Amino acid sequence: MSELDATGLSTLDLNSRLRDLALAGTEAIHVRNPGARHNLAVAMLHPGHVRFDGSVGYYCGGLSDGISIEIDGSAGWGLAESMLNGNFRVHGNAGNGAGAAIRGGTVVIEGNAAARLGVSMKGGTIIVAGDCGYMAGFMGQKGTLIVCGNTGEAFADSLYATMCYVGGEIKALGTDAVASAVTGEEAAELETLLTAYLPPEIRATKPPAAQFRKVVAGRKLWNFDKRNWKTWQEAL
Amino acid sequence: MCGIAGFFQKSSGNVAVGHVVLNMLKALACRGPDSAGVALYGAPQAGRVVVRVKLGDHGKFHDVSAQVQNAVQPFGAEGFTETGAYLRFTVADGGEIGACIQAIEAIAPEIEVVSVGRSLEVVKQVGSPANLESAFSISGFNGTHGLGHTRLSTESKVDLSHSQPFWAHGSLDLAIVHNGHITNYHQLRRRYEQRGVRFYTENDSEVVAIYLGEQLNKGAGLREAFAGMMRDLDGSFSCLAATASEMGFIKDPFGLKPLLFAETETFVAVATEEISIRAAIPGSYSVSEAQVKDMRVWRRQG
Numbered sequence A: 001m002s003e004l005d006a007t008g009l010s011t012l013d014l015n016s017r018l019r020d021l022a023l024a025g026t027e028a029i030h031v032r033n034p035g036a037r038h039n040l041a042v043a044m045l046h047p048g049h050v051r052f053d054g055s056v057g058y059y060c061g062g063l064s065d066g067i068s069i070e071i072d073g074s075a076g077w078g079l080a081e082s083m084l085n086g087n088f089r090v091h092g093n094a095g096n097g098a099g100a101a102i103r104g105g106t107v108v109i110e111g112n113a114a115a116r117l118g119v120s121m122k123g124g125t126i127i128v129a130g131d132c133g134y135m136a137g138f139m140g141q142k143g144t145l146i147v148c149g150n151t152g153e154a155f156a157d158s159l160y161a162t163m164c165y166v167g168g169e170i171k172a173l174g175t176d177a178v179a180s181a182v183t184g185e186e187a188a189e190l191e192t193l194l195t196a197y198l199p200p201e202i203r204a205t206k207p208p209a210a211q212f213r214k215v216v217a218g219r220k221l222w223n224f225d226k227r228n229w230k231t232w233q234e235a236l
Numbered sequence B: 001m002c003g004i005a006g007f008f009q010k011s012s013g014n015v016a017v018g019h020v021v022l023n024m025l026k027a028l029a030c031r032g033p034d035s036a037g038v039a040l041y042g043a044p045q046a047g048r049v050v051v052r053v054k055l056g057d058h059g060k061f062h063d064v065s066a067q068v069q070n071a072v073q074p075f076g077a078e079g080f081t082e083t084g085a086y087l088r089f090t091v092a093d094g095g096e097i098g099a100c101i102q103a104i105e106a107i108a109p110e111i112e113v114v115s116v117g118r119s120l121e122v123v124k125q126v127g128s129p130a131n132l133e134s135a136f137s138i139s140g141f142n143g144t145h146g147l148g149h150t151r152l153s154t155e156s157k158v159d160l161s162h163s164q165p166f167w168a169h170g171s172l173d174l175a176i177v178h179n180g181h182i183t184n185y186h187q188l189r190r191r192y193e194q195r196g197v198r199f200y201t202e203n204d205s206e207v208v209a210i211y212l213g214e215q216l217n218k219g220a221g222l223r224e225a226f227a228g229m230m231r232d233l234d235g236s237f238s239c240l241a242a243t244a245s246e247m248g249f250i251k252d253p254f255g256l257k258p259l260l261f262a263e264t265e266t267f268v269a270v271a272t273e274e275i276s277i278r279a280a281i282p283g284s285y286s287v288s289e290a291q292v293k294d295m296r297v298w299r300r301q302g
Helices: A011-023 A184-197 A226-235 B017-026 B062-075 B097-105 B129-136 B185-194 B206-217 B222-232 B274-280
Strands: A002-005 A028-032 A048-052 A065-071 A085-090 A106-109 A122-128 A142-147 A163-166 A177-181 A213-217 B002-009 B035-041 B048-054 B078-083 B086-092 B112-117 B120-126 B145-151 B175-182 B235-242 B246-251 B260-263 B267-271 B295-299
Touching: A002 A011, A011 A028, A011 A048, A122 A184, A142 A184, B002 B017, B002 B175, B002 B235, B002 B246, B002 B274, B017 B035, B017 B129, B017 B145, B017 B267, B017 B274, B035 B129, B048 B097, B048 B120, B062 B078, B062 B086, B062 B097, B097 B112, B120 B129, B145 B175, B145 B235, B175 B185, B175 B206, B185 B206, B206 B222, B206 B235, B222 B235, B222 B246, B222 B295, B246 B267, B260 B274, B267 B274
Parallel strands: A002 A028, A028 A048, A048 A065, A065 A085, A085 A106, A106 A122, A122 A142, A142 A163
Antiparallel strands: A163 A213, A177 A213, B002 B145, B002 B267, B035 B120, B035 B145, B048 B086, B048 B112, B078 B086, B112 B120, B175 B235, B235 B246, B246 B295, B260 B267
16 A cells, blocks of 8 residues: 655645556555645546545546545545546545546445536446435436435436436426336346445445436437427526 | 635634634635635624724825824724724714714725624735735634635726625624625616615625625524525525624525535534635534535524
């Protein structure tokens, strides 16, 4: 294991060192005193495990491919934004736009997420153990978005083909979002994911997979149809 | 961008609130170096209110200061101190405060009362938070709570008057800091001006102070005033407001501007970025992003 103290290091220096360590095949990197600073561990393109000993600021691990990042605190805006592949775990809460536009990989938030969680996701899996904020899943194109707690308003608005699952209350569905019960097969898949990614003590406090609601696109916005003019007016 | 910060001590008794708010602001300085300011709340003066006057934007303030001191003598003003562009003094708490303010502001257009309160002191200036400390030594201020602002101006000019926090003229001890844009500002301003309300700046954030002040003067609490603000003000706002015994925040319906808060048994800290809270307050506590339409108010008992 390799240890780095962020104190006194510029973000550029710290990130270069993280990249060098990952490139050299260091499996575990422990960063002390991240101090909620921004842009930490962005564009990490080699595998390895980086653990932050506290909160991180904006865009942590953005544009990365294959890195595993663990945050022993909370994360600011744009966590893992646009990542290609990798594994993120936040023990605390995440700010706006967590997992936005990811193409693959997994983002696990053990606390709550704020607004615009997983907007425009193009693949991958996002699991929030707590609640999420306004407009989560907006225009999601692919992948799976799981919220074990309650959602904010406009959930899964203008969705393409992201599969969303909600364990708690959906405050309000977005335009063209359709909620239904999960099938037996879906519940089994969901349970596999929840068991694999949530610590047992957290999993135990969440509803059983069969009680989750599934939210998908109603497909009314996929192609323009003037008979649906009212829906379009609302969507725009 | 702008950066806002607030710190509220839940128990009574003074803490180094100037020091905490200054450190919170320093960590946000990169969000806007145009101007910086604080609204700090100290122990209330017995039977007196603190008045802080901006003497001008440039030049020598000593003559102006003498004029102001002359103008406020009939109101029993005392304890004059002059720092930078500011004159500070106290007057008796009572019905004559309005007349005292009028007498000051009648001297010249650039002379402005920036705060009046039993506990409140507003200090703001052009430049970064570090300059604020070198000019006013705010880190030595002990009190119960405080707000801070560091500004990146987008639509109005950069000078002392346009800096934040804004005191709500006419409402003792009420101050606000705002990050965002009030998009129906011109409409609201027109309506207020038709009713004779004076605007001191062209900064859209000023209307937040005027709005909340109006609600509080009608007898609303800060929470009710926030509920009205959510209905009547459009645009993006992450906003903090404080009175002598309360501090609260309100976040717009779209979540366009960041705002994070930490609450423990002893304190509440709110800031634009977590880095600000972590830089100023050591220890172990959890930080959350405020959700859209979130509004919270903390009140000190006794």
